[in-house]
Amino acid sequence: MPTLTVTAKGQITLRRELLQYLGIQPGQQVTVDKLAGGVLALHAKAPLGLEAFAGCLPPPTKALSLDEMNALVSEAWAGQRK
Numbered sequence: 001m002p003t004l005t006v007t008a009k010g011q012i013t014l015r016r017e018l019l020q021y022l023g024i025q026p027g028q029q030v031t032v033d034k035l036a037g038g039v040l041a042l043h044a045k046a047p048l049g050l051e052a053f054a055g056c057l058p059p060p061t062k063a064l065s066l067d068e069m070n071a072l073v074s075e076a077w078a079g080q081r082k
Contacts, residue, residue, distance in 0.1 A: 004012045014024075024030060024044045033041040064072070 002015055002018060004014070006012055014022075022030075022042060022044055024042075029045040031043045031045055033043070035041055
């Protein structure tokens with residue numbers, strides 16, 4: 001079990017392996033719940049905005065050219081694709 005040191009400012013730093021285990025990325029916020037017996041529980045807050053959207057879709061099965069993408073968008077706007 002990792003041991004953490006409290007600084008003079010009353011702060012602790014979590015080691016990289018603990019952050020990775022929790023799924024916490026740099027700049028992400030965490031919530032802390034006080035549990036019985038002096039136990040704290042950390043939870044990574046879900047990122048908001050573009051970061052939350054990035055990577056949520058599976059990778060495409062085929063790369064499309066810009067012309068192919070434009071054709072698909074044009075068809076959709078014309079009501080030819082659903």
